[in-house]
Amino acid sequence: MIERRVVVTGLGLICGVGNTAPEVWDGLMAGKSGMAEITSFDLTGHPVRFAAEVKNFDPLKFVDKKESRKMGRFIHLALAAADEAMKSSGLEVTPAIADRFGVHIGSGIGGFDVIEREHSALINGGPRKISPFFIPASIVNLAAGHVSIRYNAKGPNEATATACTSSAHSIGDAFRIIQRGDADAMIAGGTEAAITPMGVGGFAAMKALSTRNEDPTHACRPFDKDRDGFVVGEGAGILILEELEFAKARGAKILGEVIGYGMSADAFHMTGMAPEGEGCFRAMSAALKVAGVSPDKIDYVNAHATSTPLGDALESQAIENVFGERAKNGTLLVSSTKSMTGHLLGGAGGLEAGITIMSMLNQTAPPTMNIVELDPLCRLNYVPNKPQAAKIDYALSNSFGFGGTNGSLVFKRWTE
16 A cells, blocks of 8 residues: 655644634743633632643634534634645635544543533533533534534544544644545544642642742743643644645645655553653654654754653653764753643643644754753753754654653745
8 A cells, every 4th residue: 555645734722822723822922821810710629720721812803603612622722723734724624625634633522611610500500500512512522513514524434532642633633634545634633721729729639730820920930940740731733644646736836745754652550651752762663663763853843741750751751762972962852831832631732743744844943941950960951941943844743641652743945
């Protein structure tokens, strides 16, 4: 079977740093933090009081009021990012191509806000108070479902729920769907909206979150010796993927090429990473093998690094083991944009894939903010505190999730 080439022709991003891809990029270049005290619920009794909320977001710009009530916030965010991605791609879905056009949008948690609201309705008013839209407003695949309906995408329609690797897996699986000829174009990425009392409270109960309530903007500090946990973020990242000749035939502007995708399992612990980052190592190695490029070709890695004490060090070790001397001597640029966006959980890989594409377009690596003193176990060039102009022809984006599920994507800068 001849594997077809897959290119990126559109992207849409929304997170605490900005509500469009240009806003997000400008925010990252300015070192803007999306983190602040939570405004969406009563913080009484909560040990962690901050997150990276999407600001000034009006879902009614993307869906009418009646329909909006039937959707969880994660669906609203996916529709917003898909709207931007489709408009930027210029792709028009005609009846002739509808059944060759698909959707693959992941989410780790789905409609947590809806689940909490309807549970409260049940407790306070009994079963008859549960909304008939409870299930379709909250289940993970309904983001993909609504996007499919909106754009008449009659091809493959899937959703991945693999914790914080969900949207990286969705992009990778969409890449493979096009490669093998099951579709010519896919809307792919992820979305998450878990800044809720149960969402934040649950991660806080695990001791997974930073507790720097007095200084939210500097709380997320990947690779720094004083990092103390991640910051919950929300948002969505959507890419438009197309088969190369299909994109060329319609005169699409090509933003980059997807060339590699690797997966692995730690098979070690439900929340902790395998020793030496062994599972991360295998995911990155598999992605490079599929891409057909040697490690020395990669110029930039958008790291998963969430600002947890163990995870950042193990990912750094895995990167050292994959990239060898280039990682150790600082030639390879590595950064964690979660230092500004927070951790979008299942939406992180979609957001960061888009950021990685923009890094190649702008030939600039975004910074890792809030590095004051590096952890001795973190020995790489993390682009500390300000962006770095650089030649970025090949880039890799990492996503790792609870349950030991790992995904890595390799992108190539587009040149004619």
